[in-house]
Amino acid sequence: MDTVFAYRQGTTFLHKGLHPFTKMVVFLVIVILSGLWLDIRYLLPLLILGFVLAYIAKAPAKLFLFIVFALALTWFPTVRSTIAQARPEYFKVLDPEWASTGIVTINVPFLGLERLGLTYGSLYWLAGRICRFATVVTWAIVFLYTTPISDIANTLYALKVPPSIVFVVQITYKFIPYMASIINQIQDAQKLRGWHLRTMNLIKVFKRSLPLANPLMRRTAMIVEQVTIATQVRGFGSGKVTPLRDLTLSLLDKLVIILFVGGLIFAFIAMALWKVGMI
Amino acid sequence: MKSIEAKEFSFRYLHQSEEEKALSNLSFEVEEASVVGIIGRAGAGKSTLVKSLNGLVPKVDLGYQEGDMIVDGLNTRQYDVNQLARHVGIVLQNPEVQIFSLTVRDDVAFGPANLGLPREEIYQRVAEAISAAELEHLVDRNPNDISGGEQQCLAIAGILAMQPKIMAFDEPVSMLDPLGKQRVMNILKQVTRRSGTTSITTESGADIEAVAEVVDRIIAIDQGKLLIDGDPATVLQDDRIQQIGVGRPQVTELFLQLRKRGIEFERIPITLSDAEKLISNKLRQLGVKRLMRPPDFQLQKVNHFGPPIVEVENVHHFYNPQVHALKGVSFDIPEGQIVGIIGQNGSGKTTLARHLVGLLKPTNKDSVLKVKGIDIKKLRLDKIIRMINYVFQNPDDQLFAETIWDEIAFAPRMLDLPEEEVKRLTEEAMKVFDLEPYKGRYIFGLDEDLKTYLSISCILPLRPDVLLIDEPTTGLDEQGEVKMMQSLRNLRDQMGKTIVIITHNMKTVGNHCDRVLVMSKGNLILDGTPREVFANEEKLLEADILPPQITRLGQVLSKEFGCPKDILTIEEMVEVLDYSIKNSRNGA
Numbered sequence: 067m068d069t070v071f072a073y074r075q076g077t078t079f080l081h082k083g084l085h086p087f088t089k090m091v092v093f094l095v096i097v098i099l100s101g102l103w104l105d106i107r108y109l110l111p112l113l114i115l116g117f118v119l120a121y122i123a124k125a126p127a128k129l130f131l132f133i134v135f136a137l138a139l140t141w142f143p144t145v146r147s148t149i150a151q152a153r154p155e156y157f158k159v160l161d162p163e164w165a166s167t168g169i170v171t172i173n174v175p176f177l178g179l180e181r182l183g184l185t186y187g188s189l190y191w192l193a194g195r196i197c198r199f200a201t202v203v204t205w206a207i208v209f210l211y212t213t214p215i216s217d218i219a220n221t222l223y224a225l226k227v228p229p230s231i232v233f234v235v236q237i238t239y240k241f242i243p244y245m246a247s248i249i250n251q252i253q254d255a256q257k258l259r260g261w262h263l264r265t266m267n268l269i270k271v272f273k274r275s276l277p278l279a280n281p282l283m284r285r286t287a288m289i290v291e292q293v294t295i296a297t298q299v300r301g302f303g304s305g306k307v308t309p310l311r312d313l314t315l316s317l318l319d320k321l322v323i324i325l326f327v328g329g330l331i332f333a334f335i336a337m338a339l340w341k342v343g344m345i
Numbered sequence: 346m347k348s349i350e351a352k353e354f355s356f357r358y359l360h361q362s363e364e365e366k367a368l369s370n371l372s373f374e375v376e377e378a379s380v381v382g383i384i385g386r387a388g389a390g391k392s393t394l395v396k397s398l399n400g401l402v403p404k405v406d407l408g409y410q411e412g413d414m415i416v417d418g419l420n421t422r423q424y425d426v427n428q429l430a431r432h433v434g435i436v437l438q439n440p441e442v443q444i445f446s447l448t449v450r451d452d453v454a455f456g457p458a459n460l461g462l463p464r465e466e467i468y469q470r471v472a473e474a475i476s477a478a479e480l481e482h483l484v485d486r487n488p489n490d491i492s493g494g495e496q497q498c499l500a501i502a503g504i505l506a507m508q509p510k511i512m513a514f515d516e517p518v519s520m521l522d523p524l525g526k527q528r529v530m531n532i533l534k535q536v537t538r539r540s541g542t543t544s545i546t547t548e549s550g551a552d553i554e555a556v557a558e559v560v561d562r563i564i565a566i567d568q569g570k571l572l573i574d575g576d577p578a579t580v581l582q583d584d585r586i587q588q589i590g591v592g593r594p595q596v597t598e599l600f601l602q603l604r605k606r607g608i609e610f611e612r613i614p615i616t617l618s619d620a621e622k623l624i625s626n627k628l629r630q631l632g633v634k635r636l637m638r639p640p641d642f643q644l645q646k647v648n649h650f651g652p653p654i655v656e657v658e659n660v661h662h663f664y665n666p667q668v669h670a671l672k673g674v675s676f677d678i679p680e681g682q683i684v685g686i687i688g689q690n691g692s693g694k695t696t697l698a699r700h701l702v703g704l705l706k707p708t709n710k711d712s713v714l715k716v717k718g719i720d721i722k723k724l725r726l727d728k729i730i731r732m733i734n735y736v737f738q739n740p741d742d743q744l745f746a747e748t749i750w751d752e753i754a755f756a757p758r759m760l761d762l763p764e765e766e767v768k769r770l771t772e773e774a775m776k777v778f779d780l781e782p783y784k785g786r787y788i789f790g791l792d793e794d795l796k797t798y799l800s801i802s803c804i805l806p807l808r809p810d811v812l813l814i815d816e817p818t819t820g821l822d823e824q825g826e827v828k829m830m831q832s833l834r835n836l837r838d839q840m841g842k843t844i845v846i847i848t849h850n851m852k853t854v855g856n857h858c859d860r861v862l863v864m865s866k867g868n869l870i871l872d873g874t875p876r877e878v879f880a881n882e883e884k885l886l887e888a889d890i891l892p893p894q895i896t897r898l899g900q901v902l903s904k905e906f907g908c909p910k911d912i913l914t915i916e917e918m919v920e921v922l923d924y925s926i927k928n929s930r931n932g933a
Contacts, residue, residue: 214447237445252742252743257726257730258726260727260807279745281741281744289442295405296445298399298430299433299435299504300430300455300507301427301431301459302459304425304460305460308457308464309458310467
């Protein structure tokens with residue numbers, strides 16, 4: 067079974083043309099910018115650029131279902147935060163009067179909540195939040211789809227990141243599909259014994275989770291033991307690790323890094339001086 | 346020079362008492378550049394012994410050690426595991442947990458890079474190890490995309506690149522298909538011969554023939570104690586080997602049985618090639634021109650099976666547009682038949698089994714999947730599992746309850762049956778594999794054979810008419826395998842079940858199945874009785890399958906002596922040789 071965000075061999079410019087370090091820097095800049103900005107007017111170009119790069123990298127469209135899936139999973143905190151944006155003083159850039167124009171609002175005279183509901187401003191905030199999330203996921207797909215984890219690991223080693231941290235990244239990535247297949251296997255094995263979770267009784271739900279939880283814990287413990295042994299016999303932890311690749315950047319890599327890091331610095335300044343990216 | 350010295354070495358895990366040590370007072374020495382097989386039933390202490398060679402026992406798997414283990418001149422007490430890793434490499438049973446990187450090349454480099462070697466030396470070692478493990482064509486591939494045999498070769502290459510003086514293999518071929526086993530064992534042999542490395546390999550019985558081909562010494566252990574130590578031919582002839590359930594290569598057993606019939610050879614062989622040479626010489630000496638079955642030899646007990654209980658027609662399955670896992674598979678299984686499904690790893694066996702129990706649906710609309718005449722594609726899983734059910738290979742995937750009784754009672758309880766009915770069905774299921782004496786036993790720490798019996802028993806209360814069992818004999822010694830297959834036969838004979846097993850064990854198929862389906866790359870390429878299937882050498886090679894050793898002996902003897910190519914059992918070969926030799930002596 068494959069991981070959702072798995073590297074696939076390819077011959078595109080994004081696969082072959084840039085050093086993994088450059089791609090890491092670019093991805094990091096995008097994550098910071100997406101965290102910094104909330105204004106959809108700035109986030110949307112990043113998202114569109116992400117989509118264009120994903121198209122160039124030939125990333126399958128189904129990967130983007132993850133955005134919908136993750137948004138669906140986080141609907142509750144999203145809705146809660148959205149309806150809490152109804153007060154005019156929350157908006158620094160948008161016209162407070164326009165932003166607080168209510169679509170559906172109520173006054174809550176306790177717990178300091180005051181005004182809750184949907185306003186033009188809260189919808190604008192919601193659009194920014196969705197766009198921020200979609201941007202990070204899209205660029206993550208581009209990065210992970212075009213960069214082998216072994217290249218990422220080697221770059222981290224070359225950057226003198228402690229081997230134990232690099233190995234955790236590597237091993238987590240490697241064992242996600244393996245563990246996922248084991249979970250599926252356990253679930254299927256129990257389904258064949260008539261197991262199901264179809265009940266509204268919470269005590270039964272708890273009891274019925276044991277047929278999955280117990281074998282999973284046992285298998286996980288076995289795998290952890292075997293992986294520990296396998297890493298020890300391969301000399302892991304014996305000292306300095308030799309990175310297998312150099313951190314030698316091409317002119318193009320350097321230009322891309324300068325462009326993105328420069329852009330990030332400019333974004334910080336613009337935000338501090340002119341509130342660019344805020345709403 | 347001594348490569349390994351065990352000096353009154355004992356070990357017990359933290360949970361074990363003084364009386365139940367995992368290893369007890371072992372003393373032996375291993376010469377440099379030798380290949381030693383450590384044999385013994387599951388739980389005899391083989392893996393613990395392997396782990397003691399590089400200090401994993403007691404430093405990672407904690408416990409109490411007495412005596413000393415000296416490897417490559419170093420006392421394991423005085424060094425850490427990762428220091429000993431430069432001297433002793435270990436290859437585990439499951440290749441998947443030993444592979445960490447995303448390309449074959451990077452994975453081989455993982456060990457030398459951890460040792461902090463200069464990059465040029467790493468590249469050189471990687472190239473040498475990849476060449477020794479015959480993985481040149483796979484260097485840039487993702488290890489997840491290569492076969493199980495290739496993954497195990499990769500694990501070996503990863504250890505080779507660290508250039509240890511000693512390599513230990515813990516049942517390295519038990520999870521592989523027959524050609525994968527052969528490939529791994531050949532590499533083990535070549536590496537030892539070429540680099541002068543000392544190799545230790547463990548085996549519980551199912552692959553004793555593969556091990557016998559490569560070792561020059563065998564140490565048999567039982568309950569943590571050294572039982573026999575000597576050259577392979579002597580050890581494998583010893584009756585104690587049979588008693589501890591490991592079993593002998595089929596050719597060794599054949600020659601011992603021929604001896605009982607008064608047919609003596611200059612020695613008892615342990616490998617196929619030696620057996621062929623000895624028999625050919627003998628036959629030439631005696632002037633035997635042709636090997637044939639006695640006229641009164643009954644080829645096969647005629648079984649009468651019922652109407653088709655499973656009907657499969659034109660089943661396709663795509664996991665994604667690139668992976669066409671089943672390519673129009675069609676067959677019927679009549680009621681009461683014992684069917685073996687064989688094929689290399691990734692051939693589509695498990696995908697097929699998952700379709701038969703409704704865990705997967707065909708991706709084409711014009712397929713037929715019927716059990717007892719009912720289209721199961723449209724049926725809910727809780728209905729299907731009462732007609733046909735599937736036991737996965739690893740019992741640890743399903744066992745969760747406290748006791749054996751609770752585990753078996755789980756399925757009828759999930760059906761919300763009255764407690765009286767649950768009790769009745771549970772008791773009935775326990776009787777099939779004689780589990781009543783163990784009904785209060787805790788699941789944790791059960792022996793491998795009990796776990797396998799239990800995992801099958803767990804679905805019996807659902808009363809399925811067809812049982813699909815994935816690798817029912819894995820982890821069992823020879824006696825355990827025979828007992829398991831006899832129990833399955835009883836299920837068929839006494840309860841009318843139809844049995845389908847998925848296996849890599851060709852002896853099991855040859856001895857116990859009525860019919861064999863051979864899968865290769867998503868296609869059903871052979872379908873027939875074991876005799877018909879195993880006689881088709883060309884097609885079997887296409888599926889990376891090697892017939893049982895005794896069948897292969899018949900096939901090599903067929904070239905000069907016209908021996909039947911479809912011999913399935915040792916007893917049959919004894920009859921053929923005995924009859925043909927006596928016949929020639931009588932001047933016929």
